[in-house]
Amino acid sequence: MTAAALAGWGGASSGWWQHAGGGYGWVGPLFWPFAYNDLYDYTIWGDGLGFWGYGYPDIYAGMFGPYGYDRLSAYLPQRPQGRRQARSAPLDQLCGSDRREITGLPIDQIAAAVQPTEAQGASLDALGNASIQAAAIIRASCPTQVAATAPGRLAAMQQRIEAMEKAVELVQPALDTFYGALTDEQKARFNALAEDQRRAAASNNAGGSLVQNCGAPGGLDWPAAEIDARLHPSETQRAALQVLQDTSARVKDALKAACQPGDVMTPPARMAAVRKRLDVMLDGVKSVRAALEDFYANLTDEQKAQFEAIGPRRTS
Template identity: 60%
Template structure:
């Protein structure tokens, strides 16, 4: 696992800010990290992979490159929206039935008493995917925007304020990074909630300065900014990619994500009371899936501020869905014995191994 995470290709991609601005490259990096060391070097895709080729869960990390996904769609528009809008109920499901066993996760984070490793050690890879507050990495492409719109002094000041807010928002997301291996479904759902809350706070930080900056632009400057976004989209599509950017988050649930009722029954042998809690959890999960399905983006927002507002609204819905499932899951999990908990946690890795 550590050797795979330290591969030359992955290291080179993570050190290249220009490459990471390409959502297809980010998807390939996330895929490589998600499958690193998987079942003795297996290549291919796992059942929890997104339609654009990326992964919502990379080891213990939920939502790699979160800040890139937010500002790509907000600033550049529909051509860059697939990574953000690809997140939904499937990721909550993968939080409950995570495909990683303990041995799989051990390579993502360092042992507590480990000696300091080289600067490019595997845990640094996970941290870079979790978030980076360096302006060189996550900062808005200020130079490109300035060249396109030729701002006045007032507009340049507003753009600087937006850049500063962007770095602050990235710091919030970076702070919500896993520092330990998440071994249980309750801990994974709690981390999902923490990560989404950090992203909501990041959106709230960027929204006011973005609205201010955009309101200062005249019609010609707005047209230039839109043209720049179109150039970025064409440039990305022109680059080689194994998968197209898929836009919709309203997708049919794959067979792999059907609720494993029979397996839970066979492994846990639940009591009547536990079956009642399990039924409540299944109902909560179905409600969460419906919430996220109906909140999919119907129309393309026209302005960057409107797109960022759409991002915030979607994150709010995701937070509600995670809280709903987490509450019911905690109630169910509390009724299980230690042996039943161990059997439940083995369902995800076992299903992943079976699909392998």
């Protein structure tokens, strides 16, 4: 999946929308490319760098596009013209078009660690089945068309996060049931799966703490002067723009305040933290999207084109 998702995505290694530690907010038109891996890496292994790297900067990137049309063209349907088409990463490959790439939680490793009884094994099988269904739900949220406007990008973000929430809703009760059936000794062995990664992360402090990673977006000042210079908004448009800016600021503060992954130690507790974070992310995207759509509806076609031009210039 990694190769397909990143193919043809020139310049992604240095974009301002790239996350600390080499993760990506966007790959082409796809938001949160490794969503399911990030969910279970944190839940099982305690590796939260991928998951907790998502926050307000990604909403900002949704508004002020992280890609221009020249880069989006790699993902658009090609018209046959009697010659070989350029091979890049079509939309159906961004999330893995081969179903063999859909994998669930590392059930074998969990079983080896806890040595479940027959009854516990049935609960573990149920958890494994739920996790495979959850992975399929997230894969199905892969975009089927390119979003070329800011409202469209936020709509794509909302759809992706909603799919992640549905995935968590499937896996969380199965995980709680399995974990609740374990003895204290088995729980300790399950919890220990994450201890080595946690100690390693603490020793080298790669990318800073998780709290700093998701709680302190920097360098994303609201481009008020550029919007004003490009759009020359009317009084009505300026009022809607102010609502959008104020809404974005509130969402930024809410996501920063909700960034508290550091003290969560058990897999069920980490999954509960995931769900809470996704709730805040989804609320934020919905709020900003509503304000953005109100503002956008007041713009002329020329003003919309000027607004969309802010992002690609910013990423050059």
